[in-house]
Amino acid sequence: MNHPFLPLLVMFAVASVIVVALLTVASLFGPKSTNAAKNDPFESGNPPTGDARIRFSVRFYLVAMLFLIFDLEVVFLYPWAIYFRHLGVFGLIQMGIFLVILTVGYVYVWKKGALEWD
Amino acid sequence: MDVNLVPLLPAVQVLVTALVVTLRDLFIKDGESRGVLAFYSLVGLGLAAAEVFFLLGGRQEGAFNDSYMLDRFALFFALIFILAAALTILSAIDYVRQTGMREGEFYALILFATVGMIVMAAANDLMVFFLGLETMSIAVYVLTGMWRSNGRSSEAAMKYFLMGAFATGFLLYGIALIYGATGSTNLAQISAYLLDQPSEWPVYLIGGGFLLLIGFAFKVGAVPFHFWVPDVYEGAPTPVTGFMSVAVKAAAFAAWARILLYKLSPLDNDWVFPLWIIAIATMTLGNLLAITQHSIKRMLAYSSIAHAGYLLIPIVVGVEWGGLPLLFYLLAYSFMTLGAFAVLTSMTEGDESKDGYSDFAGLGFKRPFLALAMALFMLSLAGFPPLAGFTGKFYVFRSAVLSGHLNLAIIGVLNSLLSVIFYLRVIVAMYMEEGGAAGKSFRQAPFVYIAVAIALLGTIYLGILPADALDWSRRAFGSLE
Secondary structure, eight states: OOOTTHHHHHHHHHHHHHHHHHHHHHHHHSOOOOOHHHHSOOOTTSOOOSOSOOOOOHHHHHHHHHHHHHHHHHHHHHHHHHTHHHHHHHHHHHHHHHHHHHHHHHHHHHHTTTTOOO | OOOOOGGGHHHHHHHHHHHHHHHHHHTSOTTSOOHHHHHHHHHHHHHHHHHHHHHHHSOOEEETTTTEEEOHHHHHHHHHHHHHHHHHHHHHHHHHHHHTOOHHHHHHHHHHHHHHHHHHHHBOBHHHHHHHHHHHHHHHHHHHTOOTTOHHHHHHHHHHHHHHHHHHHHHHHHHHHHHHHHSOOBHHHHHHHHHHOTTOOOHHHHHHHHHHHHHHHHHHTOTTSOTHHHHHHHHSOHHHHHHIIIIIHHHHHHHIIIIIIIITGGGHHHHHHHHHHHHHHHHHHHHHHHHTOSBHHHHHHHHHHHHHHHHHHHHHHOTTTSHHHHHHHHHHHHHHHHHHHHHHHHTOBTTBOOOBTGGGTTHHHHOHHHHHHHHHHHHHHHTOTTSHHHHHHHHHHHHHHHTTOHHHHHHHHHHHHHHHHHHHHHHHHHHHSOOOOOOOOTTTOHHHHHHHHHHHHHHHHHHHOOHHHHHHHHHHHHTOO
């Protein structure tokens, strides 16, 4: 019974018991009032207007996706820049290849018109 | 750090080809012929194949501290992938034009998927393997949905993506657990750990192994992780279906063979029995459900599940007997399946795919060559001598008998008998029924004919003269270390 993960199991058990107990007590003894306002979706205190399921232009998704890709590119550049001295010419060439491949993608989205809004 | 870029050559060749195709496509105006893109792709694949042969002659080398091993095993699979990609592109040239798919993206994505597969087969590190797997999977998800005006295609892509992403989660979690247990993602170190302390394996190491197993079983479409296969294979554009059922499956089996069958073989005892059940369930269910299908494309999807079952036999059999039949069967399976899908591709009319049995009625009289080829592919898939499928099945069942899994061999042979029902139905429809089959003539789709002819040659060659390929498979599996 001295498994190293035993405390973890105990913690999970205690946590589950507390959660279930609190929820049960709250639903048994808590005051209950139901009205229409309680069922409304929460919009920071304003009365909700319109439907939540409105149509967005697909371009938003496109822009988000492109942002993600080129944002990640920069994320990869940071550690490389900090370590640049150690990596030397080899690192420069490697990063160059990485950037060339991404540039092909950039040219692609540009020529396909993904960067134009209309 | 030990950096050696030579082993990357074939993968980089295909990658550069894909980038060139992507860029070249942008500078062709709408309405102009894009045939040059297919030509570039085929030349690039041809160069990559030449490099593979060149590297076969040299000594085995690893790149990046041996986390990428381009040994004979990887080269063998690289050739299968290159062959599958080339035949897919050949049979797709007319198809993509007809259905109004974007040609440049189609060829480029096939090439990107091929890069991922080569990396998967050569991966000697779980993280490198995962990179290859994702490169392949994401490209294939998109390829599945390439036929955008067709609702079935989009539905298939969505299903495949959701299920595939879920399975990837299993794989990644398995990798994480194995890393946690062994302290490394490098397969050489993991295998050293397994041999070193067989008594002190933590439970989660076995758990990690099983999660990997589930991930692989999903990728090859083994029962009970096969539910996506029929819908996705039916919805995807026909050349892509052929590519998926051959190349994606071969890539998954390559990684399975290297990682689970070979490097993690000390864990065999834990999963031999579950795998035994999975293998039997996969072939039996695949064959039984294939009988009830009305669409030949869907029948081939179930048949590909059944063949995954046959391919699992060598994996159950284990590392001692299983290597040669696994590799040889995959090679044989590639030729006959790609051929069958190429014939199916030629049946497309306008933007309608004609893949019911009734659409094949009378093909034997209208297009004798296509019908003859299809008949031979069907016989080969069913396992009739002297075709590739027979030789492949013979060695698979032989390995089961030799290693003492007689029950597997018997169930496998019974399953082959069962499969004759639906394979012969295609031949019956083509030769004994009247109907207005819609196969294309050589003039209408010359490249499909070339693809069919290549696949047919391979199917017959591997059936009659398998010695070279067998020897090659043996040495390929023997090169794992």
